[in-house]
Amino acid sequence: MVQPFVNLVSTIISVLFVFFLLTDSLVAETAQQCNGRWVHIRRLPPRFNMDLLHNCSEYPVWDDFCPYLANHGLGQKTHNRSESWYRTDASMIEIMFYRRFLEYSCLTQDPAAADAVFVPYFAGIDSLRYLYGPDVNSSAEHGIELADFLRSDSPEIWRRHHGHDHIFVMGRPAWDFCRPLSWSEGWGTSILELPELLNVTAMILESRAWAWQEQAVPHPTSFHPASIGRLQSWVGRVRRSRRTTLMLFAGGGGTSQSPNIRRSIRLECEERPDLCSIVECSGGVCEHDPILYMKPMLHAKFCLQPPGDTPTRRSTFDGMIAGCIPVFFEELSAKKQFTWHLPEDEYDRFSVFVPKDEVVWNGLNISDVLMRIPEEQVGRMRDRVIELMPKIMYRRHGSSPGLKRVKDAFDVAVDGALQRIKNRISGSGLVT
Template sequence: MWSSFSTLITGNIIHVCFSTRKIDNLYCLSAGTHPSFEIPTSTNNNSSTITPGIDQGNATAEPVNFPYTPHPVTAASRLVIDDTDERVANAVKVVEEQLQVHRSWRSKSNKNYATCDGNGIYVYDLPSKFNKDLDFCSYLSNEGLGEPIAKLGKGWYKTHQYSLELIFHSRVLRHPCRVSDETVAKLFYVPFYGGLDILRWHFKNVSNDVKDSLSLELVKLLELDKMQNPIKLLIERQPWHVNDIGIPHPTNFHPHSDNDIVSWQLKIIRSNRKNLVSFAGAARANAEDNTRSALINQCTSLGDGKCHFMNCSSVKCGEAESVIELFVESEFCLQPPGDSCIPVLFDPFTAYYQYPWHLPHDHDKYSVFMDKKELTQMNVVERLANISLRERENMRRYIVYELLPGLVYGNYNAEPDKFHDAFAITMNNLLERVSLLEQPHKD
């Protein structure tokens, strides 16, 4: 995985701002100067070599002044884990407790947008080098959605899996609660495209100083006493930081209206599932575990057509049409870490502990879990074949009718009425969190 990035951060006043996460290092762009949890740092990352502040020679806006944050979020105790069962069990316990806290912040509003009374959202105008200048390919056109996919019809785009920063920025600019006066705002959005900044330096011959330079410039601004402990929303959260909330990757589907969603629901619920199992991916030679290789070997060794393997090392899996067609024609889709039917998961941290606002606690309703440690002692396809047709139908209907609308991001001018997309769910929950912070504390 190249990188993961935060798209929004909240507070009341808890600011909305971005963080970036690399495969071996979490980039928390602001945890304050005295955070209550530790941020993992790379020993190769020498931040003292970076000049603090924004280079006003290239700036297109004035320096950012952040208002005071009177209600910092208390982070959970940091937990160091190793490979022992006891440590892992303790880590899981902490994560599950945190998810309960996250779910308590869910908005109870049945409207697409929560009321804006006293809940203004302010968008900072950063120098373009922090956002627009990082928008450098066709995947990011149409305000992050990418180029349309005519073959798939209305609402389908060649969306890059790390384009969520652009999509969120575009949607926040159009949010009905957006205000031009920061003194009446409760959420503050800092549009730094940290994920795209990492992607442009995704080469082995680039030093960490070069890779991290732009991120660290913004860090200097966000490491203010006024910016302690914001809540970070990331496509992949650090699982034992209560301040990190996972939100879904963008898909290729960006509906404009309720009708777009209903049309797609009807199409996929009626689709002919000719494959029992499918797996689109490629082996990772340098991976610490061999989950992918084990799945590929099991899938390709059957020879009875039950498992369809799309080899992404030889086929352009970047072409959304082929992958979507495969998944729509499959009962189950194998989902090891790093991939995008009914998902079969092999690690609880890939979904169950990531998305408390977008996925329910009862994961048996929409997925099948198999511990990756047991792959060598079982046949995945045979276990899936033993799941009854009624169970498959129930899971598929739950996914299509209950989960799907909240896992996709509408287009930049989406006007849904009945359904809440992933963006609306996230924003409403952020505003709900602000309201909870403003309530008097009971002794």
């Protein structure tokens, strides 16, 4: 069953690629409107993308990610009649972006006329064999073959700006891709450390604070509307929802005896069940089942977003889609990450910051902080969360013209990448 599916996907991708590039009538904007926004999709051998999906049930650690390939990376629908909700796995963002780029309104076949070059490499999927599989001892080689191809195949495309105009999408945190080349052991591959790729813009699920080529983009949620009506219907439900719970934590961890922010949250919720609710998501049980956590989020005023193995959480965006005001405990969880989608100077308008050290070591009660916020201010914060909702969701590919006029997370990411590339190329001292 897997092979026919992958073949079908490959055929659709190929047809769409030609269709959208060659059919001028599908270009929704004029040449003037596309000025400074032209994107060329780099044609790669299938070993760098579609071939990686052939063995989707046999990758190490993953039991089977074949179901999440459905609907071009959105996953299977939560139920047959669902119009907007899918069992989305965030790591499929590479496939989602590829599909969306195929219908981008300012595509060009001429790389010399492009302002940016999108490289449809499924880096996160390819990394699994280095992170967990038989090639784990060759992690420093991840990306070398791709870099060689980019430099040798139509080399003028790469040489024009030495990679500064190239865009990658990576479906894992940067920590999985930045093992120093000098290390013979340790976690991660070294693709982001390769000198050949230091100039690219990597749109990634979680970035490092100092790495200039990385930019975090929102984790995909399960909500992917295809029309403006579906979006407006959901926004109406979010606005009408009665918020009877002060704060909610949807997640796992925090069960050990060692002091940490998740343990502090669990203890406070156990002591104050009238103010705090927990959706138990240990073992990944919530990961592909939005029904388990979206209803509770709709009824909570604040959603607690403590860091886990890494600072960011998909739950941040699940909660905001539900109109639940995020509560952060360290700045790397969002403020220093998603600057294209959530402006750094606006965080006090749509979120609350509680230093985790104050909670863990000084006994600060999170509920006390939240109850001191006036209801009028809470209402304004929720309104701002709802205003930001379109910018952090990924609409379904092939959406209605009305919804396409509303910029979503993909549109904002592309605009951000184009502006970054423009700033680099118009500046001085580019790395060559």
